Amino acid sequence: MRRHPSAVVVxxxxxxxxxxxxxxxxYGESPLVYWLWGGVVLVLALAAGAVLLSSRSAPDQHxxxxxxxxxxxxxxxxxxxxxxxxxxxxxxxxxLCVAVPLLGVSAALAVRGTTARER
Numbered sequence: 001m002r003r004h005p006s007a008v009v010v011x012x013x014x015x016x017x018x019x020x021x022x023x024x025x026x027y028g029e030s031p032l033v034y035w036l037w038g039g040v041v042l043v044l045a046l047a048a049g050a051v052l053l054s055s056r057s058a059p060d061q062h063x064x065x066x067x068x069x070x071x072x073x074x075x076x077x078x079x080x081x082x083x084x085x086x087x088x089x090x091x092x093x094x095x096l097c098v099a100v101p102l103l104g105v106s107a108a109l110a111v112r113g114t115t116a117r118e119r
Contacts, residue, residue, distance in 0.1 A: 007052035014044035070113035078106035 021037045081102035088095035 007048055007055055010044060010048040010051050014041055014048055017041045017044055071110040073113075074106040074109035077102045077109065081106060
């Protein structure tokens, strides 16, 4: 499992949704909600099994991925930070407490680069 944590991530999502289903049961929701949310838990559990099987069948999984540009890894945190800045105008400037560190991380990734180092 150390080499292929992707199945653990998907199983974690299934477990989290199972806990949320239990919370719904505590609050006494309708049976339709149980069926729908239980279906989600089942689909996630099946997806975790599929991910586990696919990760075991390919032991030469890449650990480091090369990106075409050194600063390409800075794009997702920059996009999330800019989205939070835009949402800060609607929901309040307190979102800047989350956006500014994300923009700082994206700036550091843009300067440092995200390509794998040659050994």
